[in-house]
Amino acid sequence: MNHYDTIIIGGGHNGLICATYLAKKGQKVLVLEASTELGGLAATREFSPGFNASVAHTLSHFSAKVAKDLNLAAYGFDFNAAPMTNIALNSDGEHVIVEGWGASSKLSGVSDKDKESYREYHQLLKRFADLLKPFWLKTMPRIGHSSLKESLTYAHLGLKMRMLGKHDMGEFMRVATLPARDLMDENFDNKQLKALLSWDGLIGSKMAPRSPNATILSLLYRMSGKYEGAHALPKGGIESLINALKSAAITAGVEIRTGAKVKKISIKADENGLRSEGVELQSGEQLLSNNVASAVDPKRTFLDMVGAENLEIDFTHRINRLRCEGYVAKLHLALSDLPKFTGLDSLDGRMVIAEEMDSIEFAFDDAKYGEASQKPVMEIVIPSLADSSLAPKGQHVLSAHVMYVPYKHKNGWTEEAKAELYERVIDTLASYAPDIREKIIAGEILTPLDLEQQYHVTGGHWHHGELSISQMLMMRPTYEAAQYNTPIPGLYLCGAGSHPGGGLMGGPGHNAANEILKAKQ
């Protein structure tokens, strides 16, 4: 029987990245993907004949180091695609537009004062984002038993903060965990601008502008990307990234099996303790390895694949209590032609429907109590503009993240409830693009429950677990499993549920590979 150095469970971007790093160091690596396609939530699939889309529809902070280390450019990934314009839509056509990126962004639709404030605001946040940037690609120190190297990470962070200077250091401490609303209110007047800028700290989470709990920290995380938080769509779309990762993996010697659903991680217990020995597939096939690295979310990894019987009680309890219910639904529309958005000439930007922060807050209120938002807020992209292969010639795909749609609907996610949500979302879209209905050939809305079922992600959560302060850094997903290794020797985590978190970034896969290689020495 084949014996692998490492078996990776999950062929999403983190699994592929981890696998490739390991294979490049000479390990014999097998990636097991339950679906027929690689890419996880970034996998492109045909949702209607001839029309394709991926759940993740833009890139904001994919790691430049990973792209370079794995030479993804050589495999067709365009890391330098231009940033997208961010547009806060207004139903009267009075849009607020942020064009370009960073300090050179051009704002329109806002006062001169807000334009000036934006530069200051962005520069301050950029300093903070730069401070944190090295730590996203580092293993966080272990609580309780830090090695010298781990302690140095604390020292490094402390030094970096100190080097900000007294004022900025104070501001950093104050701002990092501030509710988004407070930060926006103290900087800007324009309601649409405030909603647009707070959006990136909130999207994907169970939080709204008034929520305390590090929404700004997660904004800073996303600002670690090439365009300081601005999104981009590479030529060839998200698919080009996944294809490049796949090619890089195969070239490095990684063996990949799709349609290979893991049933159990095999654990051996004897007088010397526990150890993972490999995996058992749904088909009953046993595969052996020295290490298993799971890119699957922590809850599924531990509760379903390892099983409580192989874990400690309090640890299991913490895993069971992880906050990982998704609140974002995904809308895919097959369009016969581009719709006309009132007052907008070009649709190649990233359009946000949330006219003010309270629109987001009220939408969240409904979801908190188990109902889909009466007035949903959303982020819209037409990915077929960047990748024409997604739709038949001349036709298009509209992709939207719709917030807030709870994983658990209080009456259950019936077909009626989904149809009602779909209609409500289309109605909302129609007040910005009045001709949208006549362009729709087909459409689907995927609730977090659908995402869970189709993509094997607990709660349908983008990040495999909330990016909230209780589940970040050395607490992600929980202490005793936050350094990629786990209480079970030989078992590692390498997915979005680990530090630094999700989004198409690659940090967990990169960091986990480091830890696996370090343990081997």
Place this chain on the structure above:
Amino acid sequence: MNTLMNSNHDLAAAYEDEQLQVTHFHARSSKFNIREAWTAWNGYKFADYYYDAQYEYFCVRNSCATYDICPMQKYYITGKDAMTMLNRLVTRDISKLNINRVTYLCWCTDDGRMIDDGTVFRLSEDKYMLTSGSPCIAWFKKAAVGYDDVEVTDVSDEIAALAFQGPTSCEVLKKMGLEGIENLKPFNIMHFPFKGDSDKKLTISRTGFTGDLGYELWIDPSQALDLWDELYLAGEDYNIHPYGETALNMARIEAGFILPGTEFNEALKTVHLHHDQTPFELNLGWLVDFKKPHFNGRTALLKDKTDGPEYTLVKLDIDGNKAADDSYLYDSKKCKNHIGYITSTMWSPVVKANIALAMVKTKYIKGQIWAEIYYSKEIRPKQKIVECTVVNKPFWAPARARATPPLRY
């Protein structure tokens, strides 16, 4: 003035809900408690002693006596995953525990610190009863997280239970008409139709906390008083008597059994780091089975076993006859190097020795152990330093406790 009186009245009313519960045997047992010597156990009114602790102790050792274990916590663990869930909870391997068998075990935190000890009864294929001295429902429910088919139910109030211990206990049960009881082996369970009625089930386990021959009787609360009456009728000529906590404490020290709050500090109630214990510290290493599938605290316990615990619980025979309550232990008569402390101590009438349980730093166990004893002689404080000898076997372990059928007394 009026208001004040009202408020006083209300103050008393506020305690209404906090009155101690009485056990299912209270209507009978309270008649023996002529001095109203009540204490409390898990919210129940519970006898410290009934008539005279010494007398009750001698009943346990020389004839037979009953101990009301209604306040002891009892949990049913049921469902297809009951065995797997339990086996991960406790440090012993219970996968081979047969139906109608009982075993003694303990359970620990993730860090291998002992939460409590108790017994588990396998009642049927997928039904176990776990007993513990203190409430543990929150921990057990937590321990059930991640299993598909297991239910933890607190049945403490729903079972009337009476420990019946002493050298004549088997004879009394026989006299009660429980045919075949003499064939019940230690840690086995038998079921009897109570008073010949097959609808009324009396369950008897050969278990106890006195180190002597003894049984525990389990019955539906509706039958509790009848059971008491039957037993006391049969035991009339065998000197049957209820015993309270004080007498129990004497018996269990002689048997070498540990008590929470005395030998160990329940881990979930321990505030200071490592002021709780591991099974290895408590000399319960034999309860920890590293050959079994995973169990809670495994990694920490393996380390504790490998490194060796700092302290180890030992049984001591102490020179003289002065009880070494709360004594410090030293490695020489000079009392310079403090190596441990006494946890429980008594003058044992059956062993005729000054015995104790003590925590001693492991590396000093093989050397000299001296106890610094403070005592009072007609209210004058006195001190003496005496030598202690480590005893490896229980102080009191008569052959009849293990023999089946039990030897006649």
